[in-house]
Amino acid sequence: MRAGVSPMTVSRVINGRDGVRPQTREAVQKAIDALAYTPNFAARSLVKSSELRIGVIYSNPSAAFMSDFLTGVFEEGSTHGARFILLKGDGGRPPSPEALHELVASGISGAILTPPLCEAQGVLDVLQAAGLPIAAVGAHRCKDAVCVRVDDRRAAYEMSRLLLDLGHRRIGFILGNPDQAASAERMAGFFDAVREVGDADVRVVQGDFSYASGLIAGEQLLNDPRPPTAIFASNDDMAAATVSVAHRRQLDVPKELTVVGFDDTPAAVMLWPPLTTVRQPVHKLAAEALALLVSNIMAGGPPQRREIILEHDIVMRQSTAPPPAAEDA
Template identity: 65%
Template sequence: MTVSRVINNQAGVRAETRRLVEDAIQALSYTPNTAARSLVTSGELRIGVIYSNPSAAFMSEFLTGIYEEASAHGAQLFLLKGEGGAPPSAEAIRNFVAIGLSGAILAPPLGEAARVVDMLHKAGIPLAAVGAHDVAGTSCVRIDDRAAAYEMTMHLIELGHRRLGFVVGNPDQAASAERLAGFYAAVREAGDAEVRLAQGDFSYSSGLAAGEQLLDAPLPPTAVFASNDDMAAAVVSVAHRRQLDVPRMLTVVGFDDSAAAVTLWPPLTTIGQPIRRLAAEALAEVATAGAAPRKAGETGREKILDYVLIKRSSTAPPAETVSAGSAADEAVRPS
């Protein structure tokens, strides 16, 4: 009762006792369990969505899935954005928690941002993270990134490509490492492929830099696999600027099947992950978590959804394998 009065700034507590309680709160880094408090005081679901993803196309699909599922659950949504692709500040997260959230959803890459996850765990808020892998105490909703990247790379190899470029995603995300691992698994299986890597961070601008780096090589790749569609679209832009026909002179493939995949020419061959459904499943996870969130250190639930390889117009066999007639046609085609 005394602690409650101090936390809620009520009268009836001696000054020295109040000081002792406040010292104890500070020493223990205690924060009130606002999720439990909101459930006691109201049956209304208040779901927080925290994001800093630089891909506008990804976030458009993600938020659409969130809104649709929130409507089905009668939940109120509260959004918190990190600026410049970085997580929100500790103060912003504390203020966000203080509104009394029933649960929180983390868009990639924040599901693996340790400070953000730890603060929400300490507040006792049920968490779901989209695209994250094996985050303690958190429900992770994702696809099998490694298997998807393996399948895409095998598709390039089966087309005849042996000089392969790969644009790596955000180094702070497990999904980036998983996609790279799937790529390498296929390369090892082929046995005779040459590989060039370029580092990106899932943003279009990083894809531009990666595309320049790969195509500046003395013997550039005949196919580039970018870890998301935004970076793949950027590589296509670099190719066009260099008057390289895609896919006749350079094959480019992506990952996500976001709006970016079909709003450029040629449309991208890509891995389709159900972004809207991933987001909706994450919201369903926290909406049903109730007043018994998992504790930090406990194993979180993993939900793995299906993906699909979508073949469009950005892929073709490498130019050196085309017929003599096709090669002659290429030689006289205006630049």
């Protein structure tokens, strides 16, 4: 040992225990710093206790998404006797580095992440440096993690084809959080469909998956001199906000404006008319991710990379119709 002390003494210093002289503690700490040593907290937590402790790290602006996600995590976790420690970032931003380090040091066995943090490199760096298994729901960029998602591009293509097949040619698209790969994939699917018809007039505006951003985006699209006859929002919260904007303008949905969303969260059916949307099985995504995370933890060894893609569906409700007959659409 570089500090010239026993492994037991090193363990006491790392774990902050008493029984070490100040000068010895200082020497050990200098050696740790010089070697850039990082303890494997996942292994240490399993040695200290048989209890399965899972960190749930989230900062999602959609309350409906989070409700489905947490239900899936908690229900699956109950079958494994898991205990959850929740850590929240604000406004779509990651928790502070200090908070992340405290979570790791608490002895968690692994962590599960929601969008947009599933692809936040700063969060992943802290967890991976500690050797913790990670499950990321909705992530497209997987490295040493379990990633569970739907085929966002294909799903958005199918929804866009539905609008085009109804006869819509003036279509607005509300983009999601620009920091999430899923946002770019959904926009790519939208343009895959648009290119197939060749005569569509489209406009893309930026959102961030929050209801508030949907209000702003809906106003931008409907303020256009030739507004769209259909709007595809990248999630249900923004689609619901767009319907609210349409109602405020006394537009009939769907006779004068078709609106569709993505996710099929409770927000899709808590307004009139209920939304036609892409069903992303958030509950199942979360449960599958947690089951794979637990399997990874119990298997031991280094964290595993694995990508799972679940099926989506197009759910038809009352927010879609052909464009108004009087419109040159």
